[in-house]
Amino acid sequence: MAFSFFGGIHPKENKWYAEKHPVYPFPEPDILVIPMSQHIGAPCAPLVKKGDPVTMGQKIGDGQGLCVPVHAPVSGKVKAVEMRPHTSGTMMMSVVIENDHLDTLCPDIKSRTLEEAQALTPEELMQIIREAGIVGMGGATFPTHVKLSSGLGKVDTIIVNVSECEPYIVADDRLCQEYPAEVVSGLQIIMKVLGLDSAHIALEDNKPAAAKALKQAMEGKDGIVLDILPSKYPQGAEKQLIYAVTGRQVPSGGLPAAVGCAVFNAGTCKAIHDAVYDGMPLIRRIVTVSGDIVMEPKNLLVAIGTSFNELLEAVGHKENPYKVLSGGPMMGAAQYDLAVPVIKGTNAVTILGQKNKYIVENARCLRCGKCIEVCPMNLMPVLIYKAMYTGDTKDVMAVDLMDCIECGCCAYTCPAGVPLVLGFRAAKQRVRDAQTAAKK
């Protein structure tokens, strides 16, 4: 086992802000906004219309293809079905629900006993996982049932990702400390679906409490191995994690299944457990609300659809925020409108103060090569950036632009302050546009 990858950086972890705060349920707000697209793939079509009553856990949107349904997190009335701001920065068709605070449970939701649950076949389990709207909860939000069905027969190694390498975020850390049994139980369901009797749980060495809790929960359950990895960013990136645990490199442009691996976030495991045993769809998730200007950092069990505004109010902040991020400071998306809701992939809301301001006008590359040293994909960010300015689509492809995982190591390190990741995102978009244009 390699237990590490090349490159990577050690940003200030800043996990102490929220690390010691237990998860507590955040009271559901009066108004919730449920976007129809909370996953990679086709957005759902709304199944309800304005004025409809909804119950907690009721399916309110579904679609075909690479798609999972979305559910009402509370009971109440549909106030509107309209375009609302989304954490991705665009407007998205959303169902707005007015909460009646009664939490009337949807009649379809039935819990299963252990025997009932164990009698389920892999196909039934996959159907349950799809119907519960489960997606990868680490942030990528890839529909979990697709990962399972496409991995059938190919996957020989299951890895549970608890390597939360982004600064500030401790949602998965707290989850494993407080719900270790559910995480392990969810993992066993995944193992059953994929027909494997072994799995890895990989976490970084800066989470000893979570490791201890998981170890206790794993007792008597054969086949599950706990791998402690060194703390380094981006240890939790899928390809780097697979390399660290198995020594296999996911081929360029390929999926983890190509090297027989499937990676699941700890939150996804818990959601699978809840769906199978409690019949509960994915309507709540743990969100770390933290940041350097936050007064009381918190880990909250938040209903999907709660606006960022509510969360900001819950933690308080010392000065006017400079940036509010959905996610962590390395890969999170800066928000312009705090009315955006928490979605299935929102693992954190990070509030940064003015002292994080970092703008370099006319940034000039020094050719120091530090971006190459830190790139976990072993690319040459300096050459990609040059190719972007001096070359065309072919030139940027030749320097492997499309292999960039946008982890931000290069831009974090760059002493000259060159906005590398910004440029790469724009260039990737141009390449994709060119490819679509070529197909037509």
Place this chain on the structure above:
Amino acid sequence: MAQMKYFYELTISSSPHIHSKMTTQTIMRDVLIALAPALLGSVYFFGFRALMVTLISVAACVFFEWAYCKVMKVHCKVYDLSAIVTGVLLAFVCPVTVPYWCIIIGDFFAIVVVKQLFGGLGRNIVNPALAARAFMFSWPVIMNTWVKVGFSNAAGIFSTADAVTAATPLASMHQGQLPSEGLLDLFLGNVGGCIGETSALLLLVGFIYLLVRKVVSLRIPAAFLGTVAVLSLLFPMGNDRLTWCAAQLCAGGVMLGALFMATDYVTSPVTKLGQVIFGIGCGVLTVVIRYFGGYNEGVSYAILVMNCCVVLLDRIGRPKKFGTPKKEVAKR
């Protein structure tokens, strides 16, 4: 509660939203700190004129950088301190007797011709200080006058007439003979030579600071010095191998060159393998020029030649990207 609206001036930008503390300015500042011991040493060995030459060189570099930006109406970045580094390095590779007018011409060449005309910081092909030094050899007598070391017979600040001239250790080594000075003097810097190059010890002290601060890596200096050491061990020109090797490493500009000139970010390769080959190339060329060249010091020309190969070396040293299939690796 839900009706409450917040109006913050939120900033939108691409991730990452945090940044390491290292900036161009802190790098240049660290380089200046690393050069400080050698500068102090040069005052001890050559008198206050050494300091004066350095200060004038720095002032001229900063002026030319500022003036160029003003005249050409481009964004002025004097505060990144890179011009100061160039000024100090150019002074370091000149003899202490260099007339002030001459070093100012050198500064002009370094900043305006070598650096700014190629596009400014990060775009120049060759090291500005070394290119300016090569240019200043248009006055070979000025650039080849060496004074005897020691504070008492130092050159005056205004006049260099009193200075006692002497040969440098390299002159005898060029003939294949060990210098008359002992190895310890060579290591400490108590020998004739350019302002900043004589003391291997003080340069190493500064370099260790840069290593600790993670400003530079060991690859280029280790490859450079290692190659010089191996070649001088293999071909001792009839002298005691170890003594000859130590003398080659401590004499002349090889320490200054390997530790501070070849490691210049802008003009060295960015890839790890490229850096190692670059260092080896510098070492080989240095030894070849020292052994067979007409002039007895080869470091600056070796680095200038290798500077021109950087694009090629980066192509050779391109790392294998993550997830390259084994077959493709063989093809590349």
